[in-house]
Amino acid sequence: xxxxxxxxxxxxxxxxxxxxxxxxxxxxxxxxxxxxxxxxxxxxxxxxxxxxxxxxxxxxxxxxxxxxxxxxxxxxxxxxxxxxxxxxxxxxxxxxxxxxxxxxxxxxxxxxxxxxxxxxxxxxxxxxxxxxxxxxxxxxxxxxxxxxxxxxxxxxxxxxxxxxxxxxxxxxxxxxxxxxxxxxxxxxxxxxxxxxxxxxxxxxxxxxxxxxxxxx
Numbered sequence: 001x002x003x004x005x006x007x008x009x010x011x012x013x014x015x016x017x018x019x020x021x022x023x024x025x026x027x028x029x030x031x032x033x034x035x036x037x038x039x040x041x042x043x044x045x046x047x048x049x050x051x052x053x054x055x056x057x058x059x060x061x062x063x064x065x066x067x068x069x070x071x072x073x074x075x076x077x078x079x080x081x082x083x084x085x086x087x088x089x090x091x092x093x094x095x096x097x098x099x100x101x102x103x104x105x106x107x108x109x110x111x112x113x114x115x116x117x118x119x120x121x122x123x124x125x126x127x128x129x130x131x132x133x134x135x136x137x138x139x140x141x142x143x144x145x146x147x148x149x150x151x152x153x154x155x156x157x158x159x160x161x162x163x164x165x166x167x168x169x170x171x172x173x174x175x176x177x178x179x180x181x182x183x184x185x186x187x188x189x190x191x192x193x194x195x196x197x198x199x200x201x202x203x204x205x206x207x208x209x210x211x212x213x214x215x216x
Contacts, residue, residue: 145186148193157189
């Protein structure tokens with residue numbers, strides 16, 4: 001009589017090694033069963049209907065599908081338990097108050113709102129908004145430049161022209177850039193000339209009735 005096979009020592013019945021060993025053993029039993037069936041059909045004998053069942057444990061009678069489902073449930077339970085037990089609480093550090101020096105390094109919490117002045121007349125608003133969005137036509141710009149030339153006692157409001165010696169030494173790109181800046185500066189000078197005429201009229205008013213406009 002053959003000696004009974006010893007079952008390998010597995011520390012955990014739900015381990016992967018145990019499952020692999022179990023599947024291999026079931027396959028071996030199934031293959032052995034089929035081979036005996038083929039031999040019984042080839043050479044019938046009085047003893048062909050008698051089969052000796054090898055020694056096996058109680059787990060050998062469990063179907064493979066049920067065995068796999070049982071071990072899958074056990075693995076899921078183990079994973080779920082480990083997720084719960086290994087969860088470390090996160091400390092709530094959001095309520096701590098930072099030092100003033102650290103807050104200064106971080107910057108302002110919220111951007112400060114733009115400081116706006118008093119409202120102006122609605123007709124000015126509509127016209128200035130259109131000009132700022134679309135600009136003035138070339139004809140309007142030339143008209144305003146002629147209407148508000150630099151005051152005779154403040155000639156610096158007019159942009160100086162580049163020296164002919166320098167103009168001959170620079171390339172076309174630099175000359176074009178200087179011409180554009182010259183035009184912008186003359187436009188600013190014309191605007192200041194218009195404001196200067198208005199301010200002169202206010203401060204020169206008899207009795208100083210319009211002085212409060214300049215002070216406010």
